[in-house]
Amino acid sequence: MSQSEPEKPVLFSAERLSRYYGDFGALREVDLTVKEGEIVGLIGENGAGKSTLLKMIAGVEQPTAGQMFMQGRPYSCRTPLDANVQGVGMVFQEQALIRNLTVAQNIFLGREDHFRRHGVISWQRMNAAAARALAAIGMGSIPPEKKIWDLNFASRQMVEIAKVFDIVSTANPGESSLILLDEPTSVLNEAECQLLFQETRRLRDEGHAIIFVSHRLNEVLALTDRIYVFKDGTGAGEVKTQEADAQILYRMMVGHATTGQYYKTERQNLREPEVALRVRDISLKGIFREVTFDLHQGEVLGLCGVEGSGNEAVCSVICGDASPSSGTLEVAGTTFTSFANPAEALRYGILSIPKERREEGVIGILSIAENMIMSNLKAACSAGVLSNRRVSQIAREWVGKLRIKCGQVSDRIMRLSGGNAQKVVFARAMISKARILVLNHPTRGVDVGSKEEIYTLIRDMTNLGVAVIILGDTLDEYIGLSSRLLVMKDGQAIRSFDCPPDAKPEQVEIIKYMM
């Protein structure tokens, strides 16, 4: 957009929008404006607040504070349907189509009434209407009577856009709509991306507005008119795309570097020569390929990468939750092509602390004590007989050591706060005597105080020689905790950084390789 061009009217704006979950602010006081006929990009690290913002605009979640306006009028929506009626539609990150229904049935899902006469739906008229809806976004080539599972990913994405666009434009004929695209390119190849971009631009030229979220900076730079940068749940600034380049954006995205003291870097180990785990050329078809590294005793290895880079899948393979399609793992002098399950991995000293604590980390209806002992029941057995007194004794010991705030160790763990529950999980890891720990977002949903205690725990364990692989919440955390960083992008480990306590790399250096 050049300066001489007349200023376009504002379609949507948000003022001081916030979303809190308890004390945790996923989004804090964010401002945003989108004009008619404009493509706005949102970028930021994982968890910077982009998706939260989109969800609030689309009516999936409600803001806890702040206001939104659509065409100058106050705007609020309780449900996605509510948002659609007011001219806002969101294309979700995970494809939300029903695969065994046809294109037309998906586009008009929940709106079949228009095609019903005497209780019978006319598929013919529905297909014709679907063809019109597809033609409206230039996708007349997709046959409406085809089933979704017969389409490639790009066409599916276009059907989804056609669906959202049709819902929004039927509800508001002749008016400009706001379409939200959350990572629409993550499943597309290069040619499919170009097609998507072409159609997105066409929608813009017709006067509609689009908000585009992507991890890929080059796409954001190529497609958008203006870019908002997010970090740690707040807006870190906006730039016109033509004035921006990758370097500028990297600098805006990275957060403040916290002092080494916060991450107890003074207790970081020097690399020990003994290798705890040798990973050789492991691949998981379609997710990651030929990842190779050595994990040394007592080190913290950060596996960083944006969502979909494959770092999570590498962790699932190492802890026995998934089987790689090729490659080997060598631990304790034994070489494996894969572990049968996490139980087998644990026999060789590998344990994972999962990301979704409520679903995978703890067993909510069991007691604190049972949750602690579950990875090593043998510790409370003598001659094969389990002593419940011993279980409680061990649990009380660790409750004291880790200063876990709880009533009785026989209380259900679901009564504990996030931080205390996570400390129980760490107690379990220590009781398990695992020598290799895979920590998947160990500080997620944990209050600040407990976070620091968890960092201390990680140092305690590594000082005892435990090797740790970590997936962090922020780049700052990655750099602060790790003694070495492995950057993954599009399924490959592309670069490794040494992070000695006195010479930690800058965030900007690393984010370059991630995006």
Place this chain on the structure above:
Amino acid sequence: MPALARVFRDHLSSLMPLLCLALVLGVFTSMNANFLGVYNITSILTDTAPLLLVAGSLTFVLLLGCIDLSTGSIISCSCVIAGLYISETGSPVMLVLMALMGVLAGLLNGLVYTLLRVPTFVATLCTSAVWQCAALLISDGKPKGIPIKQWSVINWSKFTLFDLFPITFLVALGFLAILFFIQNRTRVGKSIYAVGANEKASRMMGVATTWTKLAAFTLAGVGSALAGVFYAIKLRSSLPQVGTPLTLMAIAAVVLGGTTLTGGIGGVLRTLVGVLLVIAIQNGLNLVGVDAFWQQICFGTLVIVAIILNADKSGRDIIIK
């Protein structure tokens, strides 16, 4: 008394079956004074014995959040084999042999579930047909009494301690004690609770989920097979359809005892109360003259009511962030 009220509320789910038992005993006693007579109590306890074996071991399967619909057919099959065996030779080896058959039957259920990933209600419904068929084939479809000359082999079963507790009941109690030990004092027992409460988390914690499931189903198989032997001894015949109503009665006993169908909550001691409740109801209905066919309607309804009462409506796995 707020403290007492809190204790009452916290333990409501475990107290409920006991209260129900008291209520049932009260109601039937008021209708027929003989209900709590020594003779009838012995009769109730005799009836309790085989059901205790099935329901006690079935508890583990329900604790996993699974179901076993083959228990009744395994009972029939083992009753037929045990009956014929006693008629022919009749040595105590039979109990061991039948337990072995139970191991096989239970293991089969467990393998179809874990290896072939068939949902347990379908898997056990199918194996149920297999065992029922086997029972009918072996017995030629006809009940057959154990000849009187062989009764000496099983006369021990008539012994009653203090003229009140039948030996079969005591043996069943012993079996239950073993199950209780497994539940509370072994790794398998703890793992069953963990897998039933949250299988995904248990797996990630390194619990051997497949072995745990196999163990639970195997135990249920053993309990059922032993129950079949008890029926053969008690009824002094091999009856190819004796187990048919017992599948439902066993589930009724476990659920009425307070073990949830969703898994992770309950235990074999609760099942003891559940079994007494079920048998008391059955015995009481007989005593006041309710038709045997009507009793099945009664148990079907009871299971549904018990499930509704037991259902956890608060959401099972919540941590306050």
